Amino acid sequence: MVIHMLLELKDINAGYGDLHILWDVSLGIERGEIVSLLGSNGAGKTTTLRAISGLIRPFSGSIYFNREDITGYPIHRRVEMGLSLVPEGRQLFPEMNIVENLEMGAYTKRAEENFQDALEWVFNLFPKLKERKKQLAGTMSGGEQQMLAIARGLMNRPEILMMDEPSMGLAPKLVLEIFNTIMKLREEGVTIFLVEQNAKAALDISDRAYIIETGRITLHGPAKELLSMDEVRKAYLGI
Template sequence: MRILEVNDLDAGYEDLQVLWEVNMRVERGEIVSLLGSNGAGKTTTLRVIAGLIRPFRGKIVLKGREITGLPSHQRVALGLSLVPEGRQLFPMMTVMENLEMGAYTPRAREKLEDSLEWVFSLFPILRERRNQLAGTMSGGEQQMLSIGRALMSRPELLALDEPSMGLAPKLVIEIFRTLERMRKDGVTILLAEQNVKAALDISDRAYVLETGRIVIEGASSELALRDDVRRAYLGM
């Protein structure tokens, strides 16, 4: 069953067009990677999907319902959450308060206790740090908190914008393993990454963006074997 469909998307900022006729789909239960180098349009794609910016043209369909014009908070209520670029935590709030804010929508608030246990089981460090101010944590912990906060909204589809950015390789592996556990718990994942190898390793399918256009798409295992992908993104 299809959870997300993006059709003929043109988008950008002011008079700068970044995305050109982007088409994507994500099936329920998948991990889908959105790959590409810096400036290829990954962040813009996720921002349009999450409703942080309006597209110039095109259509976004979530669970069979068109959401192109819907404001971001209504998309969260429908089960679509974004772990944004740069984490975007509430720095003067504690870890616990950040997580509580994650469960802001009425649907999520009902499951607050349950969700907390779930997030703490995925990221045990957050339980230890629950009274610490988010702004004082290390980059890796902040990334976990940002993912945890997004999970608190009980998303059916979680979009992550470069969760590996600025993190040590060991932490990247840890976070990616947790993404696989989240998938097992029923969360569909759309993962924008520059760390192409790690992303291809855990995803089922992948899209490659180049200067705002999807240039390659297919099963991750096949992409990992393609010469053009290996040369351009895996340095081989």
């Protein structure tokens, strides 16, 4: 078996207790790509992310990161290696202000040394955050919180930034802003793994995409090809 991608999942079976959710899920992400995982509610998108980030242990299968088998590694070790997760629902530290939240993002040894550089970098990407350094995260609007959550993930200088439904619950204009930011991040050299229900927006910016249905990968290919496929258009784009 040849492992050559930055992140690779091989035949992952996972779930919660007796509940088997993911069935032989295999996928891969190359350095510098934006890859999306699309699917409807309950298809197994979040479970896949939780398996990659280490929040759950797969029943079987392996996860490789930089050719290293990380299947048994605890979460903090994966973050230390450069796998950052921007969790669903944003999950900031509400009683901490913007800078403190960003400091938390640089908790790892990997991030600690270059803290000032990273801070400058994310403030450049998100000038709004710089204006309100001392605002408590809990008092920010949904769009701003999402920006902060992404910025916090970036403080770790990740090799891969994994995002769980960054557009969830946001107004269309903000969704656009978030997706523009994701494109900008790719230009900065960040590899992105995007989990989305908003298939149209995700396919527009992705290089490749996987479609997951009831825990199985049913389709994958270049985003442009998927966009033009009839079954995808009907099922996910409503066209």
